[in-house]
Amino acid sequence: MTKPELPKAYDFRSTEPRVYEMWERGGYFRPSNDPNKEGFDPKARPFVISIPPPNVTGELHLGHAARVSTEDLMIRYHRMRGIPTLWVPGTDHAGIATQLMVERDLLKTEEVTREELGREEFVKRTWEWKKKYGSIITKQIRRLGASPDWDRERFTLDEGLSHAVREAFVRLYEKGLIYRGPRLINWSPGLKTAVSDLEVEYSEEEATLYYFKYMLKGSDEFIPVSTIRPETILGDTAVAVHPEDERYKHLVGRTAIVPMLGREIPVIADDYVSREFGTGALKITPGHDPNDYDIAQRHHLPIISVLDEAARINENGGAYKGQDRFECREKLWADMKNAGLVIKTQPYTTTIPRSQRGGEIVEPMISTQWFVTIEPLAKAALAAVKDGRVKIIPERFEKVYFNWLENIRDWCISRQLWWGHRIPMWYCPDGHMTTGRLDPKACGTCGSTQLTQDPDVLDTWFSSGLWPFSTLGWPEETRDLAYFYPTSVMETAYDILFFWVARMIMFGLEFTGEVPFHTVYLGGLIRDEHGRKMSKTYGNVIDPLVVMDELGTDALRFTLLVGSSPGNDTNLSVKRVEANRNFANKMWNAGRFVISAVNSLPPEARADSEYTLADSWIWARLQQLVRDVERLFQSYQYGEAGRQIHEFFWSEFADWYVEIAKQQMQSESTRGQTVATLARVLDISLRLLHPFTPFVTEELWGHLRQALKESSLSALAADWPEALIIAAWPEQKEPEGWEDAKVADFSLVQEIVRSVRNLRAEKNVPPTRKLAASMLAGSKTTLLEEQSNTIAALAGLDASKLRVDAKAGKPSEESIVLVVGSVEVYLPLAGMVDVQAERARFSKELADTEAQIRRLEQLLSGDFASKAPAPVVEKERERLAALKETAQKLNAQLR
RNA sequence: GGGCGCAUAGCUCAGUUGGUUAGAGCGUCUCUCUUACACAGAGAAGGUCAGGGGUUCGAGUCCCUUUGCGCCCACCA
Numbered sequence: 001m002t003k004p005e006l007p008k009a010y011d012f013r014s015t016e017p018r019v020y021e022m023w024e025r026g027g028y029f030r031p032s033n034d035p036n037k038e039g040f041d042p043k044a045r046p047f048v049i050s051i052p053p054p055n056v057t058g059e060l061h062l063g064h065a066a067r068v069s070t071e072d073l074m075i076r077y078h079r080m081r082g083i084p085t086l087w088v089p090g091t092d093h094a095g096i097a098t099q100l101m102v103e104r105d106l107l108k109t110e111e112v113t114r115e116e117l118g119r120e121e122f123v124k125r126t127w128e129w130k131k132k133y134g135s136i137i138t139k140q141i142r143r144l145g146a147s148p149d150w151d152r153e154r155f156t157l158d159e160g161l162s163h164a165v166r167e168a169f170v171r172l173y174e175k176g177l178i179y180r181g182p183r184l185i186n187w188s189p190g191l192k193t194a195v196s197d198l199e200v201e202y203s204e205e206e207a208t209l210y211y212f213k214y215m216l217k218g219s220d221e222f223i224p225v226s227t228i229r230p231e232t233i234l235g236d237t238a239v240a241v242h243p244e245d246e247r248y249k250h251l252v253g254r255t256a257i258v259p260m261l262g263r264e265i266p267v268i269a270d271d272y273v274s275r276e277f278g279t280g281a282l283k284i285t286p287g288h289d290p291n292d293y294d295i296a297q298r299h300h301l302p303i304i305s306v307l308d309e310a311a312r313i314n315e316n317g318g319a320y321k322g323q324d325r326f327e328c329r330e331k332l333w334a335d336m337k338n339a340g341l342v343i344k345t346q347p348y349t350t351t352i353p354r355s356q357r358g359g360e361i362v363e364p365m366i367s368t369q370w371f372v373t374i375e376p377l378a379k380a381a382l383a384a385v386k387d388g389r390v391k392i393i394p395e396r397f398e399k400v401y402f403n404w405l406e407n408i409r410d411w412c413i414s415r416q417l418w419w420g421h422r423i424p425m426w427y428c429p430d431g432h433m434t435t436g437r438l439d440p441k442a443c444g445t446c447g448s449t450q451l452t453q454d455p456d457v458l459d460t461w462f463s464s465g466l467w468p469f470s471t472l473g474w475p476e477e478t479r480d481l482a483y484f485y486p487t488s489v490m491e492t493a494y495d496i497l498f499f500w501v502a503r504m505i506m507f508g509l510e511f512t513g514e515v516p517f518h519t520v521y522l523g524g525l526i527r528d529e530h531g532r533k534m535s536k537t538y539g540n541v542i543d544p545l546v547v548m549d550e551l552g553t554d555a556l557r558f559t560l561l562v563g564s565s566p567g568n569d570t571n572l573s574v575k576r577v578e579a580n581r582n583f584a585n586k587m588w589n590a591g592r593f594v595i596s597a598v599n600s601l602p603p604e605a606r607a608d609s610e611y612t613l614a615d616s617w618i619w620a621r622l623q624q625l626v627r628d629v630e631r632l633f634q635s636y637q638y639g640e641a642g643r644q645i646h647e648f649f650w651s652e653f654a655d656w657y658v659e660i661a662k663q664q665m666q667s668e669s670t671r672g673q674t675v676a677t678l679a680r681v682l683d684i685s686l687r688l689l690h691p692f693t694p695f696v697t698e699e700l701w702g703h704l705r706q707a708l709k710e711s712s713l714s715a716l717a718a719d720w721p722e723a724l725i726i727a728a729w730p731e732q733k734e735p736e737g738w739e740d741a742k743v744a745d746f747s748l749v750q751e752i753v754r755s756v757r758n759l760r761a762e763k764n765v766p767p768t769r770k771l772a773a774s775m776l777a778g779s780k781t782t783l784l785e786e787q788s789n790t791i792a793a794l795a796g797l798d799a800s801k802l803r804v805d806a807k808a809g810k811p812s813e814e815s816i817v818l819v820v821g822s823v824e825v826y827l828p829l830a831g832m833v834d835v836q837a838e839r840a841r842f843s844k845e846l847a848d849t850e851a852q853i854r855r856l857e858q859l860l861s862g863d864f865a866s867k868a869p870a871p872v873v874e875k876e877r878e879r880l881a882a883l884k885e886t887a888q889k890l891n892a893q894l895r
Numbered sequence: 896g897g898g899c900g901c902a903u904a905g906c907u908c909a910g911u912u913g914g915u916u917a918g919a920g921c922g923u924c925u926c927u928c929u930u931a932c933a934c935a936g937a938g939a940a941g942g943u944c945a946g947g948g949g950u951u952c953g954a955g956u957c958c959c960u961u962u963g964c965g966c967c968c969a970c971c972a
């Protein structure tokens with residue numbers, strides 16, 4: 001029977017889509033225990049992740065790829081462990097981002113602004129946009145090999161989630177935790193909306209500090225004052241000095257004159273003012289500065305707003321009305337200069353608040369907005385982490401979380417946008433407010449039917465905050481909610497700890513009475529190979545789609561998952577992805593070798609012989625690996641786990657065991673057992689690797705399974721399911737007694753092989769030249785006799801001329817001698833022996849060995865022997881004994 | 896002004912209950928197209944684990960400190 005040959009190089013391009021389709025068709029992404037289906041077992045605890053929903057109109061970037069890879073790894077691992085697993089996918093409507101994108105497109109294609117289009121039409125167009133482009137991101141997530149339950153995909157603006165948002169708002173409002181009122185908020189003049197504190201970013205910038213005179217009424221006296229924003233002078237309602245300041249103390253209570261406007265304002269005393277800074281006097285602009293606002297509250301000062309929604313001067317700015325804030329800054333300053341009010345200007349570095357989205361300078365402004373009273377929510381969220389109901393990994397972020405929640409301020413949730421959840425509040429002509437779970441028909445206070453809904457929408461994060469439970473059906477008491485909530489792990493990047501994670505915990509506790517997840521796993525950011533942030537202006541952006549096209553998804557995933565640790569940023573270079581593409585190819589070829597070994601097995605072959613040394617060794621190593629991987633997974637150290645599997649597969653299985661297997665397969669007596677071992681080790685390796693590199697492992701495993709089923713070793717695959725994605729995770733087995741001895745014996749074989757190879761390289765002996773050799777092996781004689789074929793094959797020796805003796809003299813001919821532990825290897829290399837060089841080599845080795853002996857003897861004679869644990873001491877004693885033996889052999893050679 | 900992280904081979908990074916000879920990938924040098932793989936194999940060079948101090952029989956790992964980078968939070972005009 002001829003079997004189709006597998007291609008020499010792993011063809012990820014054809015494999016990935018085919019395998020993904022197979023998974024989806026097989027329904028493997030759906031939870032194995034579904035509360036909506038027959039046979040549901042409510043006692044089987046599920047493992048649940050809600051995906052951090054990407055922007056519905058977004059394009060996949062490496063951040064997504066890192067998140068999705070990590071989550072998929074967790075999901076696949078738990079699924080393989082037989083745990084009912086649910087990963088809820090979905091997208092976020094991303095208010096500002098999406099609205100801006102559609103606005104930009106409308107302007108470009110139709111030369112129309114959203115205002116010209118009108119609200120209703122604009123929202124309609126945005127929905128059309130969403131329908132057209134909204135599936136791009138989810139398709140890209142599929143390309144990453146993600147295995148969420150697509151049947152449960154949600155969108156933050158879909159009907160169910162809108163229902164949840166409405167419920168949440170109404171509940172908070174009824175509880176008195178949502179209020180509306182004029183407050184000083186951060187205003188984005190470019191976007192013409194309020195933004196929350198979190199959406200403001202501060203950057204160190206060069207600015208100018210303007211010094212000027214605040215003239216006092218009815219005199220030539222003045223108070224010198226400085227400001228960074230002269231245009232806010234127009235809104236000043238006081239000049240403040242420190243109450244103890246001798247320079248100005250006597251002026252408190254006098255009246256100052258606002259430059260150019262002539263408005264009269266008081267001079268007040270407040271100890272907020274720092275005597276040391278600037279002139280020691282402070283202008284108070286409560287309408288455009290948070291500190292001044294607080295001072296104004298204390299002193300009952302009027303609040304004057306001088307800017308309109310586009311940050312132009314409004315009617316309170318007198319002659320400057322209509323000017324842009326920066327234009328006014330110049331003009332006003334020029335006018336003040338002419339009026340003799342200017343003292344000086346000086347360059348000044350300060351932190352400038354900018355809009356996270358638009359980048360323009362944000363203005364503090366008085367504006368009527370909706371707020372969430374955050375303190376009670378924050379307290380509960382704080383407690384949940386403090387008492388361990390929610391665990392944050394890495395732990396250090398708990399401190400950051402505490403610090404933020406302890407100093408949190410009310411959350412401004414209204415946005416002057418059109419794309420989002422409209423605030424469910426209606427006003428009658430008399431200004432009464434009415435809300436409800438259903439749209440009200442009449443005013444709840446006066447019965448008026450002339451209701452208009454609040455034009456604002458809610459902050460996008462308001463709906464994202466409900467994500468872990470709204471996606472499961474909340475506020476309805478669905479079966480999904482009952483079974484899958486609270487979720488297990490929230491996996492996301494640390495940069496949205498406040499934006500999202502903290503708010504989910506607050507909302508989860510408030511609305512469901514439970515934490516939304518037990519564990520928060522915070523990953524790092526992806527940077528370029530030198531640790532720089534990726535940005536289009538630098539031109540250092542790596543597009544994950546391009547990387548997947550060129551090197552394969554598994555290579556990208558393995559790179560993102562291995563070589564970094566939780567909470568730390570990852571520097572990604574294409575070089576590393578290439579190396580991992582090579583690893584996928586390594587798996588492919590090692591797998592191909594095993595599969596062809598299975599395929600060419602004669603029908604009568606049985607795996608009934610004793611394990612050889614190499615068989616035992618690879619098993620011992622594999623069992624050790626399984627245990628280590630399990631331990632590492634339990635502590636979220638996926639990167640280290642991946643590294644160890646990589647090392648095992650490549651450096652031990654492929655480099656050593658496969659090579660030895662080639663020898664063992666030549667003897668009919670060991671052939672069956674060797675092929676069986678190859679197949680079983682490959683099987684377990686593929687299972688361990690599957691969460692990291694799902695495609696190549698699934699593909700190979702399918703071929704392996706097929707081959708085994710058709711071979712005389714079909715029993716090995718008897719209980720394998722139809723796909724690796726649902727195959728059982730390898731179990732840890734307790735170490736068996738023989739392992740250590742076998743591993744040590746095998747190490748000796750490796751050492752001998754390495755020494756010979758080393759010598760061959762040094763002496764430039766061509767690989768084709770098989771050398772004769774004899775080994776003086778002492779107590780290792782039996783072992784080495786058994787291993788002589790293996791050693792010969794791996795070291796390039798002539799097996800028929802390889803002698804192993806317990807004790808014998810040197811061979812008569814001229815030889816090179818290698819001392820490997822207690823074994824001497826003689827290689828007759830007539831004509832190539834340089835007596836001087838050989839002696840030098842021995843001398844050096846002897847010196848090294850003796851140095852180690854001295855060090856160990858010193859160690860063992862000190863407190864170490866009595867204070868260190870017995871096994872550690874024993875190990876060193878054994879090493880010392882071995883070293884002494886080696887030294888003795890070397891000495892003999894030098895005589 | 897607070898808080899946190901990082902500093903290990905030329906480059907990018909692993910190294911989590913402290914165990915004595917510190918690893919990987921890439922890069923460099925030598926050899927080899929050996930019937931799984933040249934996206935490979937074999938071999939080699941390369942590190943006072945930022946500096947200092949301490950705890951310990953033993954420190955890359957724990958504690959203190961200095962220096963240099965990075966990040967987060969914060970209302971000084």
